[in-house]
Amino acid sequence: MTTAAAPEDLTARARIRDAALQHFGRFGYERATLRGIAETAGVSPGLVRHHFGSKQGLREACDEYLIKVMHQANEQIRTGLDVGALRPVLATRAAVAPYQAYIARALAEGSATALFDELVRATVPWVLEADKGRSDPPEADAKVRAAIVTAMALGVGILREHVSRAIGVDVSSPEGDRLLSRGLIDLYSHPLLGVEDAQRILSALGEAESASPQGESR
Known part of the structure; x- marks a missing residue:
């Protein structure tokens, strides 16, 4: 059973996505890292994986x-x-x-x-x-x-x-x-x-x- 995400989770998801757009654009997919994206977004790498699963999932998002x-x-x-x-x-x-x-x-x-x-x-x-x-x-x-x-x-x-x-x-x-x-x-x-x-x-x-x-x- 899934539960609705809290507003702060949705805000974190958007921050992560925007950070990923920045990192993928600057470094390319291979060189960009989930840790670097997480640092830019101000969240933990674990939260990135929680929302998107993997780097590929993040790119698809x-x-x-x-x-x-x-x-x-x-x-x-x-x-x-x-x-x-x-x-x-x-x-x-x-x-x-x-x-x-x-x-x-x-x-x-x-x-x-x-x-x-x-x-x-x-x-x-x-x-x-x-x-x-x-x-x-x-x-x-x-x-x-x-x-x-x-x-x-x-x-x-x-x-x-x-x-x-x-x-x-x-x-x-x-x-x-x-x-x-x-x-x-x-x-x-x-x-x-x-x-x-x-x-x-x-x-x-x-x-x-x-x-x-x-x-x-x-």
């Missing part, structure tokens, strides 16, 4: 928490400013801003599968909604495009140091955030390719695929 954060951001943006297909990009970037180090590490270590897949799933409806305003049929499946949008949304955070150096401003600062938002809006509102140019490139791509050994019939 971190991912579950971030997925919840994404869901909340997605719902909030649905009732906010109408900025079309850019909505999931802006929402995702804003939601993950405090956890960029953790997500970057997790993606590099290959442990962010559930988080990335959930972001793709949540982005698909936005892509389908944007399709309604298109004058030409999509050339790629909505899930493929949602995966690309998700990668773009996460990419700036993962490459934060390089992007900051390139634009001359820390992207995590208010000024950097304004520059990124303006840049994203400008890029999304002014396509780099027109419909006719895109069709010519797609036709050339199709011809190249047909001429390749993989495209020949056996």
